[in-house]
Amino acid sequence: MSLAGPLSGRTAVVTGAARGLGRETARLLVRRGARVALLGPEAEELVRTAAAPRCLPASPGGGRPT
Secondary structure: OOOOOOOOOEEEEEEEOOOOHHHHHHHHHHOOOOOEEEEEHHHHHHHHHHHHHHHHOOOOOOOOOO
């Protein structure tokens, strides 16, 4: 799977990524091709954020990877 996107090759650190604005910011960055480090006090929520289908990178054609 290619991670091509406007942020491909970039790394972002998102604090508060367990929920709310931080979670949505992390999802957006991943969909745009960035590698993202998720930080927050709730490890279980961070794992859920990372594993959520909406947090997976989009395929080059704009859909979800298969």
